[in-house]
Structures are given as C-alpha cells and as structure tokens.
Amino acid sequence: MVDPRYIRMFHAVVRAGSYAGAARELGYSQPAVSQQMRALERAVGTPLFARAGRSLRLTAAGEVLARHAGSALRDLAAAQNQITAIRQLRAGHIRICAFPSASATIVPAAAARIARRHPDLRIQLTEAEPPDSVETLRRGECDVALAFTYPGTAEQPDDDLIEVAVLDDPVVVVLPSGHRLAERRSVELVDLAGERWIAGCSRCRDHFVRECRAVGFEPDIAFTTDDNLAVQGLVAAGTGIALMPGLVLSFLRHPKVISRRVRKLDDRRVSAYVLRDHHRIPATALMLETFRQVGAATRP
Template sequence: MVDPRYIRMFHEVVRTGSYSAAARCLGYSQPAVSQQMRALERTVGTPLFVRAGHELRLTEAGRILAKHADSVVEDLTAAQNKLSAVKELRSGGIRVCAFPSASATLVPTAAARATAENPDLRIRLSEAEPPDSLESLRRGECDITLAFTYPGIEEQVSGDVVGLGVLDDPVVAVLPAGHRLAKRRSVELAELADERWIAGCPRCREYFVRACGEAGFEPDIAFTTDDNLAVQGLVAAGTGVALMPRLVLSFLRHRKVIGRRVRGVEPRSILAYTLSDHREVPTTALMLETFRQVGAEMRADS
C-alpha cells in the first residue's frame, strides 16, 4: 500500500518540475522531499524519475503513476473537505454556495429566519453558477448548493447528491420602457422574433435558443454577457431585448426597462442540493427546510 502522503508529494513534484520547487510549495526542505520520493520508489519497486542535466524527467513507471495521481489527490482532498464539513456542521456552522440572484434573494431571507431562531448558527456564503456549484458540493467545499436548471437540461449529479425543489422561477422578456409591447401584461415569444437579442449565461442561453426554436425562429444574438445589469443596460440603450429569470428583476432592475411574462415558456427550477449523508445533520436539515419555506412563500406572493 502506497502512503497517501507520498502520492501528494509526488503529485507536487510532477506539477512543479523539481524537488526544490515542490519543497517550497509544501513547506518542506528539499532533502525531505528527496527522501520521501526515494521511499516511494522503494515502495513501488522501480525508479519514477531520471535526471537529464538539470531537468527532472519521469520514467515510464512515473508517467503511469502521474496519470493516476491527479484523481487520487482530488479524492483525498474531497474526503478531507467532507470530514471538515462534518466537524463544522456539528459545531453549528454551514457553508452555502449559491448563484448570484439566489444569493441576493433566497439566501438573505432564509439566513435571517434561520439565525433568528438559532442565534449560534454561522453561515458561510460563496457564489458559483451551476454546474460548477454542484462540483463544489461534490468536492466537499460546501454543505448546500442552490442551483438552477431548465426543462430539457439534464443535471449531472452523482449518486450521493440529493436535491430539494425550492422555487419555479418564471422567465420574463426584458424590454425597453418604450417598446411597442410595453403596455402588455404578457407576450408571446414569437412576437419578438424580429428583435435583436442580448443572451445571458451559458445555461440560460442554451435554453433561450431552444425556446426560440420551438417558437419557430432563430434568435439574432447581438450581444452575450453573464452580467445581469449589463444585459439590462444594453436593453435600456435600445440595442436589443432579452429573456431573464424574474428573480433577477425582483432585486436588480434598470429604471428604463420593464419585464413582461412570456407565455408558453417554462420556468427554470431552483433546487437546494446536499450530500445524502448530510440530510440528517441538524444544521443542514434546518437550512434545507428554511429554503423550502422561503421558496413556497415567494411562489405564493408571485
């Protein structure tokens, strides 16, 4: 059995290209790294490095081990993160990762409610869009992830991840205040077929293009940006129109744009994900239930 510490050090030597560079990154002395690499070579029974002048090169055995070292180190890091998560959860702390519009709406309301009832609860918030946020959960870097998906987009989650429905967030057409359809309460997507469009994040853009296709047209995408305020600024300036989740407009609205419900376009689904073995941890269960309640109240108010 190879000592995991040797694999970590081997991985760092390969990454940095030398014993001395790996020693600096890991906080060891150069002789200590050399000693552990010799111990690793004795364990596997063959040399892993050869010197070519001042350059350190991998042997064939070293290249084989290097192919597996990345995943081994990643798995070890994930395990350590998850162990740390259990420790933090038991001490009354929880880490939540959310996409920006959820961070500005769902999270503050849920956090205020949860901490009002549990003053010792400590919440650490980070931001990421799916699928990156779900990878963060899988790696043990957070305890709950708020993520969204659209109809027809299959969410790739591992078997140890479970999701709880929080909110269905309708899609709205973002139009300049003086647009020809501005006085309508809702519009058909096909009525905007001749417009120029500003497209959003990759996941939103994928669904938008498909929805336009189902409405019988291919959108003329003039601009693409992940910045919701930039989208609205471009719409306000008359450069195009956009589709946007209504949750965004609930907290961030340019004064010269309006949002109109789009008939026939399905909403995005917002879910709270956690690891299956964390569902019964009190702090995780508390936050999941709080997110569910807040989502239900937002649905009732819409």
C-alpha cells in the same frame, strides 16, 4: 486506540491511590475496576501499576500515562461539548454555493430566519452558476448548493445527491420602456423573432436558443453577459432585449425597462442540493428546510 472509558478509570485510580478508592468514587465494584485496569494494561502492552504492600505505585509507563490522562480527558470533554453544541445548533457553520440571483434573494431570507433562532450558526456564501455550483458540492467544497434547471437541463443523475425543490422561477422578457410591445401584458416568444438579444449564462443561453428554435427562428444574439445589471443597462439603452428570471427583477430593476411574461415558456426550477450522506447533519437539514420554507413564501 485505547478506550476512553479505561483512561477515565485509570485517572480515578491514580487520584484515589487504590482500586478500592476509585471504585467508591465511581460507584463500581472493586473487581470491576481491577478488570478494567487489566484490560487497559493489555491494550497498552505493559504494566501500569506495581504493588507496594497494600498500596499501588505507578510504573514508568504508568507515570507517562498519568501525565497525559488528565489533559486527554479534558480534550475529550471539550470535543464532546463542541459536538453537542453543533448538534443542538448552538455552534458550527454551513457553506452555501449559490447562483447570483439566489444569493441576493433566497439566501438572505433564509439566513435571516436562521439567525433569529440560531444566532451562533455561521453561514459562508460563495457564488457559482450551475452546473458549477453542483460540482462544487460534489468536490466537498460546500455543504449545500443552490442551482436552477430548465426542462432538459437537469443535473446528472447521482445516487449520492439529494434534490430539494425550492421554487419555480418565472422567466420574463425585459424590454425598453418605449418598446413596440410595451402595451401588452404578456407576449409569446414568436412575437420577438426579429429582435436583437442579450444572452446570459451558458445554461440560460442554451435553453433560450432551444426555445427560439422550437417556435421557428434563430435568435440574433448581439451581446452575452452574466451581469444582470449590465443586461438591464443594455436593454435600457436600446441595444437589445433579454429573457431574465423573475428573481432578479424582484430586487433589481432599471427604471427605464419593463418586464412582460412570456406565454408558453417554462419556468426555471430552483433547487437545493446536498450529498446524501450529509442531509442528516443538523445544520444541513436546517438549511434545506429553511430554503424550502423561503421558496414557499417567495413569489417572484
């Protein structure tokens, strides 16, 4: 590959018609210009100039390079300008993969913060539950993944993955408003041993079943759905009760259901993940820091 500096020098020589003229234009000495042109000819493997008395004329190869040099330099300048804009967050885009309740809460709050300071930075959002969201990141199909974990369900160790804690999201039980435990401010999981249940995504369901077994009962799971609105509709209709994350109830709550904290039940941890090699990319670093700030300000 030819050094772009040689192309710039060559273009100046062609414009000026001589090494001396290019040297005056660029502020170099004439020997320095001659040396770089000899280096360029070695790089392309053929002479580019021929002497015609005291002037220079282009060889056939030189004429070819002269036809392309201007457009090549313009393309390089345009690329440099675009890279500068991306580095300074005046352009570019970032791809986020998040689970649904984060897409409805954390992501909008973060996007609004970024838009106020960097209105030309574009954000692309796709949805996936963990661990699929983190696998999407590993495949290079997104730049930042938002995922949640419970104790014992952390993402697979990976030296190429960086985790940034965003927030701890409390898990609550959702009951129909006329439920026998509605008057209590909080409950324990063992108090709900005889209930029918509505379970959510596979990671939530696995954690839920383990917690129930830990306090001595096997849950009667009557329905399974990932749709948070459907879960609340089923609870309101009296077909079962459910554990739900506080993030969901911060923006979506059926009027005929109530929620209660479950004592001795661990929160789920929400984190942002990025590939280690990418965390210094300006837009990615900005997104991670903004997620962290939104998490600190969010109290589900």
